[in-house]
Amino acid sequence: MPERAYRAERNGDVVHLVDAAAETAVSLLPPCGNVTIELCVNGRNVLRFPYESVEDFRARDVRGMVGIPFLGPWANRLDEKGFYANGRRYAFDMGVGNIRGDLPIHGFLTTTDRWRVIDVNADAQAAWATSRLEFYRDPAWMKQFPFAHTVEMTHRLAGGVLEVATRIDNLSVEAMPVAVGFHPYFALTDSPRDEWTIAVGAKTRWLLAPDKIPTGETEPIERLFADPAAVPLKDYELDDVFGDLRRDDSRRAVMSVCGSRERIDVLFGENFKAAVVFAPRDRPFICFEPMAGITNSLNLAQRGLYHELQSIPPGGKWQESFWVRPSGFGHVSHAE
Numbered sequence: 088m089p090e091r092a093y094r095a096e097r098n099g100d101v102v103h104l105v106d107a108a109a110e111t112a113v114s115l116l117p118p119c120g121n122v123t124i125e126l127c128v129n130g131r132n133v134l135r136f137p138y139e140s141v142e143d144f145r146a147r148d149v150r151g152m153v154g155i156p157f158l159g160p161w162a163n164r165l166d167e168k169g170f171y172a173n174g175r176r177y178a179f180d181m182g183v184g185n186i187r188g189d190l191p192i193h194g195f196l197t198t199t200d201r202w203r204v205i206d207v208n209a210d211a212q213a214a215w216a217t218s219r220l221e222f223y224r225d226p227a228w229m230k231q232f233p234f235a236h237t238v239e240m241t242h243r244l245a246g247g248v249l250e251v252a253t254r255i256d257n258l259s260v261e262a263m264p265v266a267v268g269f270h271p272y273f274a275l276t277d278s279p280r281d282e283w284t285i286a287v288g289a290k291t292r293w294l295l296a297p298d299k300i301p302t303g304e305t306e307p308i309e310r311l312f313a314d315p316a317a318v319p320l321k322d323y324e325l326d327d328v329f330g331d332l333r334r335d336d337s338r339r340a341v342m343s344v345c346g347s348r349e350r351i352d353v354l355f356g357e358n359f360k361a362a363v364v365f366a367p368r369d370r371p372f373i374c375f376e377p378m379a380g381i382t383n384s385l386n387l388a389q390r391g392l393y394h395e396l397q398s399i400p401p402g403g404k405w406q407e408s409f410w411v412r413p414s415g416f417g418h419v420s421h422a423e
Contacts, residue, residue: 089199093244095207095215101141102242104214110248111413116237119145119219121202122238123155123271126249130415133351135272135372137399151197155251155271155411157240158197159233160222161362162247163188163328163382166300171389172264172398183227190298193270194232206241213245223258228341234263236399246305247413254406265397265405266385268378271353273388276416280344281321286343287312287364289329289357289408293381300383303392320344320373325366327347328381332362339410342375349415353377359393359408377409 094105101124101167104113114125124136124144134154161170167189169178175346178184185195188361199220206217213301222228223235235258243250255261275283292308293301308329332340340355347423353375355362361381365374380388380396387393399405 091209092211093209095188095209097207097213098376099205102204102216104209104216104242104244106214106244106247111244111247111249113242113244113249115216115218115242116141117202117204117216117410118143118200120151120156120197120199121218121220122151122153122157122197123242123249123251126152126411126413127154128231128247131274131276131416132273133274133413133416134361135274136352150193152193152270153272155269157238157253157267157344158193158270158356159238159267160228161191161232161385162265162270162376162378164192165389166383166386167191167296170232170264171384172385173261174360174389177231177233181232185231186231187226189420190275190300193305194267195228196220198353205239209222213243214317215241215243229234232260234259236263238267249411250408251411252406252408254404255399256404257401258400262398264385265379265386265399268359268376269409270363270376270410271417272366272372273344273351273353273411274372275344275346275349276350280366280369282346285318285320285364285373286316286341286345286360287318287329287368288340290331290333291329291360293330295326295328295382299326299391301381301387303387303390306331317393320366323366324368325364325373327364329362329364330360330381332360344373344375346415348417350413352410352412352414353409354405354407354412358397358405359409379407381404
């Protein structure tokens with residue numbers, strides 16, 4: 088009997104999705120922030136996961152910043168120990184212990200064990216897994232971000248492409264601001280970092296203060312990159328925020344990294360309004376980060392410096408996807 092084209096299964100805490108025809112497999116770790124730890128094409132993991140095993144990772148990584156982590160209830164930095172929503176300031180209680188740093192960064196959900204898997208399945212078209220996080224059940228979370236909500240995330244593998252679909256339902260009686268994001272770490276295997284070329288599908292770059300907080304000013308992306316469609320990564324160390332994303336006919340924006348033959352495209356759905364590109368020198372990865380809003384969007388919107396902050400009405404929902412499309416990852420030959 089021929090092997091099924093798509094499979095989905097649980098193995099302990101790990102969920103596996105397999106696309107046999109595309110020789111692509113995805114591994115998720117729901118009890119650790121619902122992080123994606125593997126996207127393997129022909130046995131090559133295109134995600135950064137510098138650990139020998141899941142057990143090693145869980146024992147040593149306290150922030151979960153590998154693979155594809157989810158950042159919530161806000162992504163990237165805030166410029167103070169609090170945030171604004173609906174014209175009101177919400178101060179963090181630093182004594183609770185779940186807020187990091189003088190510039191609070193990446194929320195507090197990256198390693199939570201509160202995700203619950205509600206569906207693992209496959210059919211003739213795809214393999215998928217859906218997990219759910221009931222944010223409102225945790226008093227320590229609600230103390231810092233008092234908007235009752237749930238997050239539902241579906242990882243779907245089809246045709247060698249991984250879709251990560253997120254839905255947020257607002258259970259509060261007030262509008263809930265949306266400032267979530269993802270921080271995917273990508274790596275090519277056919278060439279070193281300084282031989283990679285990237286494409287950034289955006290029109291503007293937000294100018295940043297030394298603390299990496301946007302000042303409220305923007306400039307055309309061409310002031311940074313002579314050709315945003317062909318950027319030699321060796322010439323840059325990046326930790327930059329981009330907006331006004333370039334959309335195709337399907338309203339998706341595309342960010343890409345290319346090696347000698349391998350390529351990874353990241354496609355942003357329309358409700359991901361911004362992208363952070365993080366590529367430190369001498370590190371063998373690049374991050375194309377889908378963001379619902381720019382860094383510090385909650386507070387910049389209050390000051391009138393940011394006009395694309397999204398919110399969910401009471402009883403409403405926010406949903407969006409991004410897609411990871413690897414190509415050129417052929418079989419490893421003996422010469423390699």
